[in-house]
Amino acid sequence: MTSPVDSSMTPQARAYETMRTQGLRFTSQRKTITEVAFGNREHFSAESLLARSRRRNPKVSRATVYRTLAFLVRAGLLRQVDLGQSSPLYDPNFAEHPRHGHFVCVDCRKIIEFHDHCLDVRESIVTKDHGFSPRRVSLQIEATCDALREKGTCPQSTRAVRPRPKK
Numbered sequence: 001m002t003s004p005v006d007s008s009m010t011p012q013a014r015a016y017e018t019m020r021t022q023g024l025r026f027t028s029q030r031k032t033i034t035e036v037a038f039g040n041r042e043h044f045s046a047e048s049l050l051a052r053s054r055r056r057n058p059k060v061s062r063a064t065v066y067r068t069l070a071f072l073v074r075a076g077l078l079r080q081v082d083l084g085q086s087s088p089l090y091d092p093n094f095a096e097h098p099r100h101g102h103f104v105c106v107d108c109r110k111i112i113e114f115h116d117h118c119l120d121v122r123e124s125i126v127t128k129d130h131g132f133s134p135r136r137v138s139l140q141i142e143a144t145c146d147a148l149r150e151k152g153t154c155p156q157s158t159r160a161v162r163p164r165p166k167k
């Protein structure tokens with residue numbers, strides 16, 4: 001679960017280092033996939049990672065994307081999150097921000113991350129009261145985004161976006 005490598009390194013560098021220490025061959029496919037996964041802070045599906053990786057490196061295969069994702073999740077660098085989208089998303093931000101939560105717009109499914117220190121304290125009190133020590137906490141709040149609240153509709157409503165062909 002935890003990786004033995006230096007946690008002050010970027011998640012991307014930690015991914016490379018973990019691959020190296022575990023004897024995983026560092027192929028151009030894995031490099032592209034890892035670069036794209038940690039290239040920005042967006043949450044992504046396996047299929048969108050495949051599409052974006054292929055734009056950079058047409059040789060990237062679906063099987064390698066899924067295997068690399070599983071590896072990065074096991075290494076604790078990515079986390080799979082269910083934010084109510086049509087397919088599970090991968091979150092590249094837990095490696096650097098292990099205690100963040102998500103607001104998700106009920107209409108356009110826009111995701112905003114937040115971190116609340118008061119919540120950390122409450123969580124630890126509540127879990128201790130019940131004899132537990134928190135290992136992994138994730139809070140998700142379904143909400144209306146500003147656009148939905150003000151205009152009654154979101155610029156990027158799922159109704160327009162969702163029917164994406166899946167192969």
Ligand SMILES: [Zn+2]
Nearest residue numbers: 091093100113
């Ligand atoms: Zn997140």
Ligand SMILES: [Zn+2]
Nearest residue numbers: 105108145154
């Ligand atoms: Zn919205």
